[in-house]
Amino acid sequence: MIDHLFAQKLMALRQKTKKIQPLIHCITNPISINDCANAILAVGSRPIMVEHPAEAAEITTSAAALCLNLGSITEARLQAMKLSAEAANKNNIPIILDTVGASCSSFRKNLLGEFIPLRKPQIIKGNISEILAVCGMDCHSSGVEANSSQLINKDNAEEYSRLLSSWAKKNSTVLLVSGPMDYVTDGSVSYLIKNGVPMMGNITGTGCMLNALAAAYAPGGLSIEAALLAAVSFGIAGEIAAKHSTGPGTFHMQLFDALYNLTDADIITKGKITEL
Template sequence: MTERKTNLLPKARQQLKNLAPLIHCITNPISINDCANALLAVGARPIMAEHPKETEEITATAAALTVNLGNITDARMESMLLSGKKAKELEIPRIIDVVGVSCSRLRLAYAGHFINVCTPSVIKGNLAEIKSLCGEDISSTGIDASDQDQISQDNLPYRATAAKQLAKKTGAVILASGKTDLITDGDQVFLVNNGCAQMARLTGTGCMLNVLTGAFLSVLPPMDAALLATAFFGICGEEAETPDGMGSFHVRLLDQLDRITGETLECRARITQYHEEEIYEPR
């Protein structure tokens, strides 16, 4: 492992505050309010339009597009595809959060179609969801990854190579979130070890990471955007951690997204590059 410089992180955050980019989010109603507030806290401007008759027009004005398969509906599926095609046509960066593809054949098939047609800049999911996109068996139930579907020292060579292969196949940066986050562009593999246990207990933190990555995509290349957004959000979670309960943590997390200092970001980021020999054999 080698340490990666993190001086880009405070600079990227300042760029967001200076530019106030418009981020088009087609996300689920469970997390829509938190996603909008997370973007506002970092200086971006959210718009959550999802009607099929207006999404293309709105995407065309945005600095990035973020889509999310959580709580999926027919209308949202149509809107995401229309917006994804428009973003591709106009070369607007785009990210898909493949929520639930490990437990739903509908979502898995749709995600594959969206990725093929709209060629997202970043594909985000937990490790179980990324494994499903790779065609592997998974052991999770619902939308959560099981303990077996987390990065460990034993499975890291396999997981890293599988993610690299998916990145090369799709042309997207892969962001596999979990206790340890894995990010790859098909060549380089990075691990992020920021975050806290309370983040996994708060509904919508994965969705918030998705839209925050979209915000960073508006000012950074896809690999840097995925890497730095993940570290940024994890550090904010660490700073927000509290024994006072989940309600307090929820509020403190939003406060940190707004108020965390560049100095804290630069010194707290735990990003390493993975170099170990890859032994994964595709099935």
């Protein structure tokens, strides 16, 4: 169960998001674009999925947050991301960045090495291998999945937290690390989130959806609160969906219903957040 005062902050962010219905500009990959849009809608924000370089920056200026994803990157989408990020910086619009594939491609790793210091995303999301690559630490990965030997667990959480929180503080950002245990830090405070189910790894795009949810909540409050609320909400929705599904297909369907129908009471009673 979440601490009462802490829960109040997250519930306030949920309600504010539903009230203001912020427009979230997403430039994501075609594999998960539909799921990201529906995840954003499920929690009360509004998605717009524009990626043409000729209009991307203009669309960003009318949005409340910019959600970027490096999955299945193309030259046109990359150009749109750069133009949109520049527009976001000029208009004080938060950038939420998913570092898909950073650990398996030198192109993406080098790209992020230039992009992050220049555009200063408020939230940087990835699995542990991707985040280690972004932070310039030793990582091992084949494909876009995290190396199982590097996953955050109860035995290594404190050591990871020391390294990752230091990097987050130095770069003035929030790190959102997805995995069987999610991890969130802004450099000053760090949390483990222990919600979720293994089935979430059996459908494509759950990491992308988590990034989109963080973007959906980002306009309504602090970046660390947005990242935490995204992680705990999505994890609980996964737990609920698993109880009503028989495999990946029905789980995928039930996941959106669970996310849409999630209540404050669900988060307060089922949330498993531990401060490190």
